[in-house]
Amino acid sequence: MKQINSYVHKKILVLGLAKSGVTAASLLHKLGAFVTVNDKKPFSENPEAQGLLEQGIKVICGEHPVELLDEGFELIVKNPGIPYSNPMIQGAIERGIPVITEVELAYEISEAPFIGITGTNGKTTTTTLVFEMLKRGNKNPLIAGNIGTVASGVAQEATNDNWIVIELSSFQLMGINTFNPKIAIITNIYDAHLDYHGTKKEYIEAKANITKNQTDCEYLIYNADQHETREIARRSKAITIPFSTTNELEKGAYIKNGWIYFNEEQIIEIEKIALPGRHNLENILSAMAAAKLSGVENEAIQEVLQTFSGVRHRLQYVAEVNGRKFYNDSKATNTLATINALQAFNRPVILLAGGLDRGNDFDELIPYLKNVKALVTFGQTANKLKSVGEQAGIKMIRHVDNVDMAVPVAYSFSEPGDVILLSPACASWDQYKSFEVRGDIFIDAVHKLN
Template identity: 80%
Template sequence: MKQIKTYHHKKILVLGLAKSGVTAASLLHKLGAFVTVNDKKPFSENPEAQGLLEQGIKVICGEHPIELLDEGFELIVKNPGIPYENPIIQSAIEKGIPVITEVELAYQISEAPFIGITGTNGKTTTTTLLYEMMKAGNKRPLIAGNIGTVASGVAEQAAKEDTIVIELSSFQLMGIKTFNPRIAIITNIYDAHLDYHGSKEAYIAAKANITQNQTEAEYLIINADQEETMEIARHSDAKIIPFSAKRVLEDGAFIQDGWICFNDEKVMPIAEIALPGTHNLENILSAVAAVKLSGVDNHAIHEILTTFTGVRHRLQFVAEVSGRKFYNDSKATNILATINALAAFNSPIVLLAGGLDRGNEFDELIPFLKNVKAMITFGQTAPKLERVGKLAGINVMERVDNVDKAVPAALAYSQPGDVILLSPACASWDQYKTFEVRGDIFIEAVHKLK
């Protein structure tokens, strides 16, 4: 990593722990900063904070006391999940104290260039595909960000010859100052996280930060079929590389005569792609554009796209039991993601759905429920989903306590040849800590049927 002197003897507050906070605090300590960590979880229940204290880092746990700012901090590194309405953050902004997220720190110390991927849906699939294709093409990728490994931890180990492939949320992108990926991708933009951002305009502005520091020396890969993404492109100084799954483009990534194409080159036939779902063609096109710009050959692209069948919890095939195929799409935390999942299958579907009630209705699902023969609901939104199920003409519905009980109920209403699909259309937080936990419970319940 770069041995930067930026933070030497600077007083820095790391607000919120989890993986990113722990890594950022340790890194700043190594860079010579005077680090204080503040986390809401009590110290006695906080092994992460206990470990940082053993390193000699000051730790304050149990609350976020506003008096902390009286200590004269010169920078705050904020956990992305902490909203900007937090009193400490609000006070820091008023005092002119810079607030960044750990991604910015990763960029400042990294010797390796970045490929950054953001968007409402498809980020993880695109990031994983891109990483796998670059690996197959011997381009030395490292994977980081929301997909698993903390960015600053990866950057600390990265060499100049590596490329960091990073999935980025809108929360992370709100806290960047100089972050500048060599290639940026915006997969798509739909209404999401409005409870955090306050408006769609603020959400789009956060996503647009991925390209705010790019110049004509960098690339912005953008969905050509969305006005929201094209508007971002119009305000970017980067070289724009469009992609479209709906029409032939003059350049960029697109589909023509049954082939994935990049500029004037045919890359591979779409019939040979293993990943299900028409929505995944957009993810594939954006990833192909990025790896072609990175010098990956078509053989490596073909090798991955003919074998890659999906990411865990994202339209993931789990098993076939008694002639029924079970798919785990627990990452479908919004309506659009569930629409995409439903559109991926022609077989009769038993849909498992429900979760956190954010105040929205689900009427947008109705046109896409035509193949759904039965619906198993759970969580806070069960009554709302049952209402749209009735409007869509679904006669078989059952409400259960949780995902574990939904699986055997779905089996009872299915027949050989059916698809049993967990695609909740909701966040998991009413019953489960994360969508990953929800998906793992589904997988375990499916294997119990065997």
């Protein structure tokens, strides 16, 4: 960890706790700042806040009082989930107080270079693939961000012998000033989180922040098949490395005659890759490019791609019960992710879908429901998905209260040889704390069938 003095005696407000807020507050305290923590959860129900108070950090709980901003703070470190429309953040902006996320702190103290991965879909799979390739290639990677430990915690332990491989959301990237990954990846960009960002343009600009500080000493790996990502690459000062699943490229990562290539070098035959689903080829190409740029040998990349079959909640194989195969794709929080999951199977599917209603319709699913023989819906969007299923000609449709109830109903619709797929096309927050919780409930319900 770099010993920096830029926070000594600086008055800083950490807004919102959870893991990132606790780690950021403790780090800033260690760096000599005068830290105040403000969290909405009452102090009596807030063990994180209680622990920070024991460290000598000032804690204010139960509400977000805007007048707190008049105490002369020089910086706010906010939880990524708090939107910029929040009165506290709006008040800080009006007062000219800078607002960052803890990713910025991690970069400032880290001795290790970063490989940063962002995008709408595929971030977690790509991050895991990069980590595994670097690990197999003896590059001493550490994993951080949404998929692993809080970045500013990992950065405290990292040395210049490590790489920090970090999954980054648009929420986190809106709060950076100097963060500059040695290698950045943008997997793809589609409509998402518009309830947070307001417009697709703002969402794209947040994603583009991953390369805003890069120079010609760093690399940007981008999806050459998308206009949005090509435009970000065009504006970047980094060395740009394209990848494509549809076109052979003069440089970068691409597919040719059933093989994965990097800069005209054959890496691995597609048939030997363990990870299912054509959509995962984007993740594989971008991860392989990052590994090559990090100095990983082909043999290590090949070993990972021949054995890595996916991560939890991302098209995860759960079990076979009486000839029915169950897959957990709870991470499919938008329609594109569900389309990708449906395209991975060429056998009859019973689809479990539904969740938080963000105001969008699901008409784009209709062309991909041809193999769906039954649909089980739940959550706020149940009726919207039922309507889409009817338009697609699905005869068996059932609305249930939750995922736990959906599993036995789906099983009752199925026959040996069918796939029973949880791929909700929606966020989980109407009923569940996270997509992980939703996926775990699905897995438990599947095991109850035995």
